[in-house]
Amino acid sequence: MTKMRWKKLGKIFDPTRHQLPAGCVEYAQSPQALVFDDFIRIYFSTRSVDTNGKYLSHIAFVDMDKTMDRIVRVSDRPVIELGKLGCFDEHGIFPMNVIRHEGKIYGYSCGWNRRVAVSVDTAIGLTVSDDDGLSFKRIGDGPVLSASLGEPCLVGDGFVRFINGTFHMWYIFGTGWKVYSSETAPDRTYKIGHATSQDGINWQKEEARQIIADRLGPDESQALPTVIEIEGRHHMFFCYRQSSDFRTNKSRGYQIGHACSDDLINWSRDDVELAIEGTSGEWDSDMLCYPHVFESDGAIYLLYNGNHFGRYGFGAAILERTA
Amino acid sequence: MFKWQKLGKVFTPQDVTDRPWLKEFAQAPATLIFDDFVRVYFSCRPPADESGQYVSHSAYIDVDRADLFKVRHISERPVLELGSLGEFDQFGTYPISVARDGDIVRAYYAGWTRCESVPFNVGIGLALSTDEGRTFVKAGRGPVLPYSPDEPFVLSGPKIRRFNNTWYLFYIAGSKWKMADGRAEPVYKIRLATSEDGIRWTKLNRNLINSIVEDDEAQASPDVIFAGGKYHMFFCYRYSTNYRGKEKGYRIGYASSVDLINWHRDDSKAGLTVSDTGWDDEMVSYPHVFEIDGKTYMAYLGNQVGRNGFGLAILDGKLGDV
Numbered sequence: 286m287t288k289m290r291w292k293k294l295g296k297i298f299d300p301t302r303h304q305l306p307a308g309c310v311e312y313a314q315s316p317q318a319l320v321f322d323d324f325i326r327i328y329f330s331t332r333s334v335d336t337n338g339k340y341l342s343h344i345a346f347v348d349m350d351k352t353m354d355r356i357v358r359v360s361d362r363p364v365i366e367l368g369k370l371g372c373f374d375e376h377g378i379f380p381m382n383v384i385r386h387e388g389k390i391y392g393y394s395c396g397w398n399r400r401v402a403v404s405v406d407t408a409i410g411l412t413v414s415d416d417d418g419l420s421f422k423r424i425g426d427g428p429v430l431s432a433s434l435g436e437p438c439l440v441g442d443g444f445v446r447f448i449n450g451t452f453h454m455w456y457i458f459g460t461g462w463k464v465y466s467s468e469t470a471p472d473r474t475y476k477i478g479h480a481t482s483q484d485g486i487n488w489q490k491e492e493a494r495q496i497i498a499d500r501l502g503p504d505e506s507q508a509l510p511t512v513i514e515i516e517g518r519h520h521m522f523f524c525y526r527q528s529s530d531f532r533t534n535k536s537r538g539y540q541i542g543h544a545c546s547d548d549l550i551n552w553s554r555d556d557v558e559l560a561i562e563g564t565s566g567e568w569d570s571d572m573l574c575y576p577h578v579f580e581s582d583g584a585i586y587l588l589y590n591g592n593h594f595g596r597y598g599f600g601a602a603i604l605e606r607t608a
Numbered sequence: 609m610f611k612w613q614k615l616g617k618v619f620t621p622q623d624v625t626d627r628p629w630l631k632e633f634a635q636a637p638a639t640l641i642f643d644d645f646v647r648v649y650f651s652c653r654p655p656a657d658e659s660g661q662y663v664s665h666s667a668y669i670d671v672d673r674a675d676l677f678k679v680r681h682i683s684e685r686p687v688l689e690l691g692s693l694g695e696f697d698q699f700g701t702y703p704i705s706v707a708r709d710g711d712i713v714r715a716y717y718a719g720w721t722r723c724e725s726v727p728f729n730v731g732i733g734l735a736l737s738t739d740e741g742r743t744f745v746k747a748g749r750g751p752v753l754p755y756s757p758d759e760p761f762v763l764s765g766p767k768i769r770r771f772n773n774t775w776y777l778f779y780i781a782g783s784k785w786k787m788a789d790g791r792a793e794p795v796y797k798i799r800l801a802t803s804e805d806g807i808r809w810t811k812l813n814r815n816l817i818n819s820i821v822e823d824d825e826a827q828a829s830p831d832v833i834f835a836g837g838k839y840h841m842f843f844c845y846r847y848s849t850n851y852r853g854k855e856k857g858y859r860i861g862y863a864s865s866v867d868l869i870n871w872h873r874d875d876s877k878a879g880l881t882v883s884d885t886g887w888d889d890e891m892v893s894y895p896h897v898f899e900i901d902g903k904t905y906m907a908y909l910g911n912q913v914g915r916n917g918f919g920l921a922i923l924d925g926k927l928g929d930v
Binding site (some may be wrong): 368369370371372373375376398399400401402403407410411412423424425426427428429430431432433435436437438451459462463464471473486570 | 625655692693694695696698699721723724725726729731734747748749750751752754755757758760761762782784785787792795807818884
């Protein structure tokens with residue numbers, strides 16, 4: 286197929302230039318779009334600082350006009366409060382994927398809770414909005430998708446689409462933690478998996494089947510799958526990196542990958558086809574991560590974070606179709 | 609009311625001196641019956657680490673079938689490895705429940721990890737034995753029973769049973785953590801899931817029995833046995849806070865059911881409570897009832913939830929009589 290050509294629109298939201306809710310001042314990570322008739326609501330994860338100095342991630346949104354040139358509104362409070370004491374989402378929600386279903390909006394949250402031997406574990410919860418996505422309520426204190434026999438930790442990053450009467454979720458699961466060096470905390474590795482559901486609540490995993498082949502070997506971490514149908518084929522975008530020494534070492538940090546499928550089961554990875562890379566000297570020069578694809582008025586957009594994992598915002602690109 | 613005659617303590621972990629991982633505690637006894645001996649699984653602990661934190665291991669003793677107070681063998685090592693870094697069972701496997709399935713023995717066990725805002729979380733794992741329950745291999749590195757919207761944390765205390773060609777997993781699920789004197793204490797209730805294959809579970813998603821001493825009553829060890837045309841559940845319960853002494857500590861309760869789903873709780877029938885003096889004069893907990901050679905026994909824990917071992921009681925008559 287024709288190589289995809291993305292036209293970059295640049296950074297479209299900088300969290301440090303806006304008043305953010307819940308005392309957050311930086312980070313606008315993992316943008317996720319909900320398209321309305323005359324604007325686009327983009328949810329993102331922003332961070333406050335907990336009493337012990339650690340971060341708490343909250344979900345806020347920015348409404349933009351449909352050209353994504355102009356900011357219409359920034360939410361003045363998080364759309365969902367964090368989980369209760371001891372719950373899977375007590376210490377943060379990052380990211381939250383939103384879809385419309387039967388007049389409501391479902392928000393699939395990736396909840397974070399801190400551990401002692403390792404920094405964190407995650408699981409995926411379901412929240413529901415009946416006010417056009419201004420606020421969400423969780424369906425219960427626990428998750429809808431969490432660790433299982435073959436997926437021992439770090440189930441997160443759920444991306445859900447309703448296709449031919451079935452809910453599909455692409456998500457990540459941890460394959461384990463490893464100490465790579467005596468000077469660093471343990472690092473995790475995760476891979477992309479798939480589950481289906483009839484009601485969006487009860488899910489059947491493909492249990493530990495890694496659906497996207499590794500490019501960097503077994504120590505590749507894959508994150509934030511996002512799927513869209515373009516001209517009859519399913520396209521998945523995600524980000525990937527080395528599992529260790531990825532935070533400041535550009536050559537090991539996040540880049541955006543791509544795979545495609547005709548049957549939603551078998552995926553063929555081809556990162557080259559995507560052809561979106563960092564621009565030297567720009568906000569995305571060192572890292573591209575947390576992609577989200579969506580369609581609005583016939584155009585296909587890619588939202589993503591750049592350097593520093595989205596500490597200073599997210600940007601967009603538009604697909605130029607030449608087929 | 610059931611009439612239990614206490615027979616005394618069967619096993620004292622402090623008497624074992626050559627197994628460093630078996631220093632204290634012999635918690636949550638569960639039996640596997642052989643031709644001439646009874647294998648009793650329990651969970652034990654090495655000494656606490658420098659910060660006062662414990663890990664739990666699961667092990668067994670073999671006692672003579674004709675004399676349950678005669679210990680014939682103590683397992684050489686724990687029957688399960690602790691989980692690897694970041695896994696749900698990195699810091700403990702407690703308790704464990706076993707059942708035969710053809711030539712293999714299934715073990716459902718609770719795995720413990722440590723958390724930052726609350727002291728721990730617990731999940732239920734599955735392991736299989738092909739050597740009559742001497743050693744078990746985990747079916748996976750993660751839990752077999754997932755957390756779910758109504759069961760957010762602390763899935764523990766599994767009791768595996770097979771009735772009518774279906775696997776029944778009785779367990780407890782945490783419903784909230786409450787702060788008491790600066791310490792987070794979990795509230796948990798008895799729950800049920802069923803399965804055809806022992807791997808994919810359907811949760812009932814409700815509490816099996818009501819709470820009596822307070823709304824936040826903690827319930828544990830839902831031990832179910834079929835006798836005399838109905839199902840009998842012995843379990844233990846306590847207050848949610850200040851439960852480490854006699855007044856609000858564990859007691860043994862009882863419920864019965866004809867369909868495994870609807871249970872009628874009547875603790876007045878349980879028939880076994882704290883003694884006036886001795887190893888079980890503050891609390892009694894973690895009952896496990898089993899029948900052998902026409903007799904019915906209850907294994908249970910005494911003070912400090914089994915720190916000094918477990919004991920036995922024998923029933924006058926049969927379970928079906930009450």
